[in-house]
Amino acid sequence: xxxxxxxxxxxxxxxxxxxEVINESHMHNVPEGSxxxxxxxxxxxxxxxxxxxxxxxxxxxxxxDHFQQGLHALALHTMTPEEWFAKGGTAPESPQxxxxxx
Amino acid sequence: xxxxxRIKEQVESNPIVLYMKGTPxxxxxxxxxxxxxxxxxxxxxxAYVNILADPEIFENLPKFADxxxxxxxxxxxxxxxxxxITLELHASGELQKMTTEAAKKWPEEx
Numbered sequence: 001x002x003x004x005x006x007x008x009x010x011x012x013x014x015x016x017x018x019x020e021v022i023n024e025s026h027m028h029n030v031p032e033g034s035x036x037x038x039x040x041x042x043x044x045x046x047x048x049x050x051x052x053x054x055x056x057x058x059x060x061x062x063x064x065d066h067f068q069q070g071l072h073a074l075a076l077h078t079m080t081p082e083e084w085f086a087k088g089g090t091a092p093e094s095p096q097x098x099x100x101x102x
Numbered sequence: 103x104x105x106x107x108r109i110k111e112q113v114e115s116n117p118i119v120l121y122m123k124g125t126p127x128x129x130x131x132x133x134x135x136x137x138x139x140x141x142x143x144x145x146x147x148x149a150y151v152n153i154l155a156d157p158e159i160f161e162n163l164p165k166f167a168d169x170x171x172x173x174x175x176x177x178x179x180x181x182x183x184x185x186x187i188t189l190e191l192h193a194s195g196e197l198q199k200m201t202t203e204a205a206k207k208w209p210e211e212x
Binding site for chain 2: 067
């Protein structure tokens with residue numbers, strides 16, 4: 001449910017060429033079925049000419065309400081189409097939890 | 103001193119500081135662990151703040167630089183980014199350059 005909301009929001013605002021929104025909550029110390037930890041891979045022309053901090057800020061801002069409401073972790077891989085192709089169309093794996101919780 | 107003033111003091115008095123869950127030796131979050139490992143790999147001295155041990159900092163850090171997640175890396179008082187940005191800069195060699203330069207600003211150890 002939250003996953004779909006995030007996906008829709010990012011798709012509408014950033015018109016990505018490629019978008020993956022993956023619920024990784026199962027990798028962490030949270031109840032089964034949680035939607036707290038996500039990984040987003042987003043490839044958009046919108047990021048052209050922007051530094052990584054600016055790109056992450058842009059996505060974080062779009063998801064501000066979700067952060068208020070229980071979104072806890074966001075692995076974020078923001079690329080322009082050119083960068084995406086240069087990386088062979090892949091993004092890094094996220095780490096496993098180490099028990100810190102909130 | 104309130105929490106935001108303490109954070110400001112920390113990032114301004116330490117050339118390199120990582121806000122993380124746990125410590126570099128005993129990280130308590132996979133993202134914090136990776137960011138700390140990247141810094142250790144650069145072979146430079148860095149300060150860290152275990153936010154799990156300081157609830158006030160934990161609470162206020164997201165407001166400080168308008169950044170909602172942890173870890174957060176600051177170099178020369180500026181937010182460099184979280185785990186993903188730190189790792190990306192490490193992979194490109196940029197983190198090594200930035201930290202080597204910033205580490206020169208640590209006071210001489212007596």
